[in-house]
Amino acid sequence: MTVLAKHAQGKGGPDKIFHISGLAKARAKEVGKENITNATIGAFLDASGNLITMKTVEESLRSLPFHESANYAPIAGLPEYAEAAADAVFRDCRPEGFIRGVATPGGTGSIRNTIKNYLEDGQACVTSDYHWAAYKNICYELNRQLVTFRTFNAEGGFNIEGCFEKLAGCAQEQENVVLMLNTPANNPTGFSVTLDEWKIIVERLTAIANNGTNNVILLVDTAYIDYAGPGSREFFKLFSNLPKNFLVIVAFSMSKSHTMYGYRSGCMLCVTSDEEEAEAFVKANQFSARATWSNCNHAGQLVLIDFYKNPEKKAAFLAEQEELRLSLLRRAELFMAEAKEVQLPTCPFESGFFITVPTVKAPEVAAELRKEDIFLIPLGEGASAGLRVAICAIPEEKISGLARKIKAAMERVG
Ligand SMILES: Cc1ncc(COP(=O)(O)O)c(C=O)c1O
CATH class of the missing domain: 3.90.1150.10 (Aspartate Aminotransferase, domain 1)
Known part of the structure; x- marks a missing residue:
């Protein structure tokens, strides 16, 4: 009972x-x-x-005035935080388009808000069968479904065909087609979608966005990106100049990248060719933040901004x-x-x-x-x-x- x-x-x-x-x-x-x-x-x-x-992170944290880090941060994050997060995640592979950010408690907050705000009740999002177990729990918590495809094809590459089969099924049932991929350095396998595979994925997602019926939302969970090798950010450039109804959301997390797991710091970044869509993204996700966790950890944001503004600290x-x-x-x-x-x-x-x-x-x-x-x-x-x-x-x-x-x-x- x-x-x-x-x-x-x-x-x-x-x-x-x-x-x-x-x-x-x-x-x-x-x-x-x-x-x-x-x-x-x-x-x-x-x-x-x-x-x-x-x-370097500890030194930056210790240098923060306590009266500042102990204070509330703005709901969407400090004004420079989204820019610092975009710089940290894209580096020299920043896509063209309207990039806006909303602070989140780690990468988890981005996943939560994406599933909540881009799917209706009962609708499904698609991911690979090898995935972080929390994806399913977040969907369940929010009354959404998680549909999976076999991660690898017979050659050990990313299973693009299986992925698009599931997306096509979703496209029949719902207007918004949501694909969530944890790459590079996937948890739990360590696979990374290659640049050539990304080209095909973006091309085929663009075709869905252009079919006159569906919108596309692609969430890239980059929780482990800083442990991936050189060249692993190139795919971001493919997110430039996409159709207006193809929204990319990048889940940025400071947990692993800055060894700040317990500081619960992250940012959901959108990339879109439609300025109005970017504004809608900020408004809705800021609202969701207010209605769930309110504002995020202030200290984590200040550390990221500290590195962003000080080239020597950033280099170290x-x-x-x-x-x-x-x-x-x-x-x-x-x-x-x-x-x-x-x-x-x-x-x-x-x-x-x-x-x-x-x-x-x-x-x-x-x-x-x-x-x-x-x-x-x-x-x-x-x-x-x-x-x-x-x-x-x-x-x-x-x-x-x-x-x-x-x-x-x-x-x-x-
Ligand atoms: C694949 C993946 N995405 C996102 C996260 C989110 O982590 P956090 O909310 O601590 O940033 C994790 C954490 O383990 C993860 O493994």
């Missing part, structure tokens, strides 16, 4: 990631954290298991960020080389916090590995099931031998 309203009943329940990460923590208490491999956490940790934080920040990217890449290369050697299958990986080992028996293999004090997250169902290896959370010395152990556990499970 509960007094919860009907729509809230049955929500929640045990969270798989927190549950397994809880098992790892309990085991670490018993045998010492140096004796377990806890690859469950979606945060970049050092060899001692502590959160990696950036000195970017250099520090690059070091982090390279150290994460070393972990990935180590795992992928061993996986290749022992013939452990992985999803196509380019960069990012996670590597996924596809297996329909993910829960069984994860349980088998826990016997050896290796903790991984089993994800998805059916064809999109797999084990998520959070390389961000384990040091190089614990990565060595891991692919071999996963392969052996898979063979034991059969």
Whole structure:
């Protein structure tokens, strides 16, 4: 019995990631954290298991006058914040068009507002079957549907055909066709849509926008973009001069890029060739902000503006960020080389916090590995099931031998 309203009943329940990460923590208490491999956490940790934080960010934060950062920020964010966010995410690949931003609590806020404000009740948005689990929860919370397609085609490329099949289905049912892609450095696979694939995607989305019936909304979730390699921003330029009814929303997050996970700072940026559409974007999303979280963290915005306005600080920040990217890449290369050697299958990986080992028996293999004090997250169902290896959370010395152990556990499970 509960007094919860009907729509809230049955929500929640045990969270798989927190549950397994809880098992790892309990085991670490018993045998010492140096004796377990806890690859469950979606945060970049050092060899001692502590959160990696950036000195340049910490210095900027500490320099903020408390009376300023403790004060409310404007609902849409500080006036210079959207510009600083656009600069941080697009860098030298800024698309042409009207670019406006509304501050959000992390990337989550952008996803929430997009699903709320660009879909009607009960309508669906489309994403890849390997996706961040919160996408589904946000849709459920807002009474929207999440429709998925197989992420990869037979050649291991992005499954454009599968994606457009689902979009065509949506286009039949609803005026707004909403595609949500987490790339580059996808969670949980580490895949990135290539520039050539992007060209086809934008071309085909443009055709939908020009069909006289539908509008197109493309949400690009860039939560991990700063861990992707050089050249991974080129696709932004393809968002220039799109039809007026083709709106691009870029979800910018400072959680991973600035190691400011708990500061809940982000920005939803629109790119459109229609100034009125850009104004409507700001108005509606500012309203939603007011009606849900109100204003966002002020300190995070001030840090971003600090870097934006001070070239020396920005250069030092970017250099520090690059070091982090390279150290994460070393972990990935180590795992992928061993996986290749022992013939452990992985999803196509380019960069990012996670590597996924596809297996329909993910829960069984994860349980088998826990016997050896290796903790991984089993994800998805059916064809999109797999084990998520959070390389961000384990040091190089614990990565060595891991692919071999996963392969052996898979063979034991059969
Ligand atoms: C794919 C993806 N998108 C967005 C986010 C949002 O993170 P935040 O709200 O902390 O910026 C995450 C966080 O784990 C993520 O994995």
